[in-house]
Amino acid sequence: MLDKTAVFQMIQTSLFGQALELKSAPDEFTINDSNWRTKAIYEPFLSAYPLPKSGVAIDVGAAYGGFAIPFALAYPSWTIWCFEPDDKAFAALSANISDHKLKNVIAVNAAVGGEGGKPSAALLRALKAKDGEKVKSALAKGPFFQHREKRGYVEAHTPPEFHEEFDQIAFPAFPPEALNELGATLLKITAPGSENNILAAVRDSSIEFIVGELWKPVPSGLTYRSDGVARQVYLPLAGTTLKLRQSRDSLASRAGLDVVVAMYNTAGYIQECIDSIINNSAEDVRAIVVDDGSTDGCGDIVKELYADNPRVTLLRKLNGGCASARNYGRLHSNATHITFIDADDVVDADLYPVLLEIARYSGCELTQGGFAFLHEDENGERRLEPSYEDRDFGHFERQHFGDVPFFVVPNNVLMIGQPTIWRRVYRRDFLDNKKIWFPEHIRAFDDQIFQMLTLLYASDVYCTDKVKYQYRQHPGQDIKQGDERFFYSLEMFRMMLKRGLSEGWNDFDPILQSYVNTVNWIYGGLRPELKPIFIKGAAELWVYMQKALGPGPFRKYGARVFDAVDFAYHAQRCADKLSAYGDSYMWAYLDSKLMHVEMVRGNK
Amino acid sequence: MTKLTCITTTFNDGKALYNSVNSILNQSYENFQYIIVDDGSSDETRDIVSSIKDERVQVIMQANDGVSGARNKGMEHIAGSYVCFLDSDDTRPNWAFQAMVDVVEREDPDLLLCRGTLSELRGDLFPFYDDRVFEIIRNSIGTQPAVQGDPGTQAALRLSQLVEPQPANKLIRTSLIKRNRIEFPNTHFFEDIFFHSNVLARAQKVSFLHTSCFSYFRRYVRPQTTSSSSDLRFDIIPVTKLTLETFEKLPQFHDPYHRAAVVASCFKILEWCEQSISLHYRYHFREAARALLTLINPLFLHFPHDTPDGMEVIRSAEKYIGGLSHA
Structure with missing residues (x-):
């Protein structure tokens, strides 16, 4: 009317x-x-x-x-x-x-x-x-x-x-x-x-x-x-x-999150890990468990416990290392979003559902949860040690997504932090488009290149610390061995240098800054007998970087930025040998056996 | 009743082609010819193109010759009195043709420029990059057309050179193209700036439509050719040369503001290409850009001293060119 x-x-x-x-x-x-x-x-x-x-x-x-x-x-x-x-x-x-x-x-x-x-x-x-x-x-x-x-x-x-x-x-x-x-x-x-x-x-x-x-x-x-x-x-x-x-334009056939669990001989931990992933009502969060040729029967445990659970898929493959297991899981994913968890770690039940919600409401290339160090003693007593972020990230302005506080941490701050690729949810189309994979021949510390590349290409990263990833600490962790695997870092930086030149990056400073930090950190943790040759290889790569990029980006780095006293000596020797030759991108293609772990091991 | 022609070229777009094709076939205004040029696709695109059942569609197949050649091939067959283009990964809203025809039938322009929508990588939707230019044009002349020689609308006419050189944002009188033999620069990428500058300088009357009539997508699932760091970025150098060589024979060349706008819009892309091309090529790119400065009419390097509202880009072009010549 x-x-x-x-x-x-x-x-x-x-x-x-x-x-x-x-x-x-x-x-x-x-x-x-x-x-x-x-x-x-x-x-x-x-x-x-x-x-x-x-x-x-x-x-x-x-x-x-x-x-x-x-x-x-x-x-x-x-x-x-x-x-x-x-x-x-x-x-x-x-x-x-x-x-x-x-x-x-x-x-x-x-x-x-x-x-x-x-x-x-x-x-x-x-x-x-x-x-x-x-x-x-x-x-x-x-x-x-x-x-x-x-x-x-x-x-x-x-x-x-x-x-x-x-x-x-x-x-x-x-x-x-x-x-x-x-x-x-x-x-x-x-x-x-x-x-x-x-x-x-x-x-x-x-x-x-x-x-x-x-x-x-x-x-x-x-x-x-x-x-x-x-x-x-x-x-x-x-x-x-x-x-x-x-969007209907997505090539992914499943709207949801695949959690790739890279598993190698973690029979004692895997059930708790998987349960923590699916201990929620988010049906669109699923686990892809990749058994990377385990010998302790953990694959059979997964098969037995989760055969009837549509949220858990088990894949088995020949052993190839953590990077290969993560890539293998990703290649089998049809989901819009993906994340990676280590098979001995545990997550808060809400971590993935909350990150997936933030991802869907923001469109972010990657979204990040908090993390804590999980300590467990012989008696099974557990303790969660807060990460440095609880102290350092408090000042970033909080916004609210319902009752979840979130904040934006600048990418360069995240980049120089500890490699923590696992508490992040990624858009799979972003990783594919930017061709970011875990390099499979790199058998340790491959997280670092993944972390740097994702953060270099992503625009702002929405973070929350309300939900956390629990990162289990072992006495035998890679980082604590101090062995030749540290030399993988040199190769990764050379890979990034070549990539940056080819893609026309205009700012290499995050790479250089990270290189200095990494070389110093490795030098501190390396076995004494490996220190001299590591520094020699690191100095050689530093010289190639200078000759590839020209002097400009290096002016802020004095001779003393490296902790090792003989770094400057090696760098100078190498530079003297090449002094007759001009700067060129070709230098990024030069190599040294000191940037290859097996050559270091087999040819001391 | 005005008949339109729309031209879409496709190369291995696969199912993604449906978005743009359907956005044309579902237009509420139905009197149009739709030319689809398959530029030598080697995948399912061929089947998709040939399966389109609509009597308004005409398909042309050619061996792969690049987007410019494919568009030129399509332009040989225009039957409508106005023509527009839509790239295979863009879309038009259902109202686009109707809204465009309404303006064309009211104002009878040589060229109609319209606003667009930008879908960013994360799926956020924004007004297209040139929203501010359109806003300044609207503030300056309202919704009237701009006409060559009319002192009241000259500023808007020059400003429209700084509208994005997008083929989707323009509807062009077919006779303007035929009479002036306007084409895309065969074998080159970054072809749009040549076409845009040429069409704009020939148009005696330009109308503006302040409604979004197309959408441009940035997507992770489909990387843009022109976003690579490969040697195809060298193409902006010859395209700039061709654009300026063509423009210099037109009367607008003697308008220092219009001339500066053409130079600025070319060098804006050129600078972006220098910043994006692989470092392996960058030295040579810069050398070629410097050589270009010696090859073009020196008047192109004389910029007006003042900066009309919306033409700030001429200052950045001046600065960039200054840096090139003093290197």
Whole structure:
């Protein structure tokens, strides 16, 4: 029924190629809000993701029709169902439909939400008749909160501390389940507090496009169909930089996270490790356990315990080292996101679900959790030793994602930290695009090159320390052996130098800085008899780097940046031999047996 | 009723091609010819192209000859009175053709430039890179067209040289192309700046559409050819030379602001290429760029002293060129 006495405010708008005039209730809040959303969300979304020629759209929270009216004009072969509970806004919507003589808009003066449940027979009849009035009269009323001044702002749930600003009001409540009866392809949603219910109700509907705004984080899984077919989703989270986004362009056939467990002879730890990965309700987080030719029967343990668990896959291969096991798991992944865990480590039950949520709301190339050192003595007594980050990262400004605080740590800070590639969730398409793999012939410390490359290519990294990875400490860990494997580091830096030259990097300083730190750190931990030849090899590579990159990047590094006293001597000797030759990228291709571990071992 | 032609070239795009093709076939404005040039694909793309059932589609196959050659081949068959392009990994919203035709039928321009949407690597959507240029143009002339010789709209006309040299953002009168024999520079990448500068300098009347009519995607799943560090980046040097050599014969050459805008838009890409090309090639790239300065008309190196609003890029070009010549 048109309210002939209603007072409207006229709005000029331009959307979807339609310049038009619309009526609204005189409510600046709703008008500004709606204008902002059309420009920042709806038009870019429909510009990037064109719709089929015809279809059915649903507009939940239609207000005066800021979205629906231009949509109905630009998409004449579409039908759009509008739901708007507020009487004044609905009067404006009805007037706009009539002004523009639209036959493809069905307006229902109701909220979507409330008790929900199966649609009644009367409601189904009204839907079939496509009659907004009849739909309304088939609905029961449900409680909502309407803002006293911003009348366009209707919420399903309002925290008690805000109740003074709101009137509790009963609106006809359209059960979210009944949205499935509309055969819709597009859902536009502006429904504070009802998002969860609505998205859960239409999870397996025919809807392919979801656009709108969220007022609280909803579990991202609700926007994914349970059969895994991808949708196009774009839902900014109000008041944050986050947006829930999902793309049909992904080549990954599974939306979710694969946790690659590189396992070699860890029978005593593997069950706890796997249980910690799946000890949550996040069905889209799965484990790919790669048995890297173990001899202690840990593969059989996994087979026995998890054969019936769809979240755990066991792969077996000939022994090839940790890098090969991680790559092997990744090659078998079809998921959008991937992470790596060592088979003797443990994670907080929420680590992966939380990181996957942040990844899906941010689109980040990598997202990071916290970590702690896990100590266990002979009696099985455990102690978690906090990492240096608890002390050093406190000052980064915290933002909030629901009740999860997150912050951004500059990539160069992360890069010079301890290699901790395992507490990060990566976009698999990012790793593939940048061709970042664990170099398989590097049998120790291969984390370092992976860490440097991922952080060099990624833009900002969203971190949280609310959930942690527990990094088990052993007396026999690689790092503590002080053997020839440290020489792998030299080769990795030479690989990075060649890559950077070929890709045209403009800043090698992170590499040089890291080289200095690494050489000094290795020199401190290396067995005494290996120290002289290591320093000789390190000095040779440093000279090649200088001749490949020219003197510029090295000016800030004096002769004394290396702890080893004979470093400068070796570097000078090497440089003297080459002094007749000019700088050239060719020098990055020179090599030394001191950059190859087996040659060091076999040819002392 | 205005008939449009849209040209898409494809090379081994596979299923990704559906996004752009469907975005054309589902346009609400239906009176168009759609030319798809398969530039020698060697994969499923060939089957995908030949399976498109729509009488408005015409398919041309050629042995791989590069995107410029493929677009030129498509341009030989334009049947519409206006033509536009859409790359195989971009899309147009359903309203694009209707919105463009509305302007064309109202204003009868030689060229229509429209805004776009940028989908970034993380899937965030933004106005396209040249949003600010469009904003300045709108503030300067409203929604009127800019006309050569009309003092009130000259500034906007020059500024439009600084709109991104994207083929998707323009609808061009077919006769303008035919009469002036405008083509893409065969065998070269970075072809867009040549085409853009040439079309713009020939257009007597340019209209602007402030609605997003295309989307450009940066994706991890599909790396852009032009984002590599390989030797294809050398191509910007000949393309700059061809662009300036062509422009120098046109009347706008004598407008120091328009001239500076052309130089600036070429050298902006050139500088980016220098910063991106493999370090193995960088010395030679710079040498070639310096040689280029001696080959072009010296007037191109004279920049106006003032900086009109929106033309800040001429200052960065001046600085870059200064650095090249004093090296």
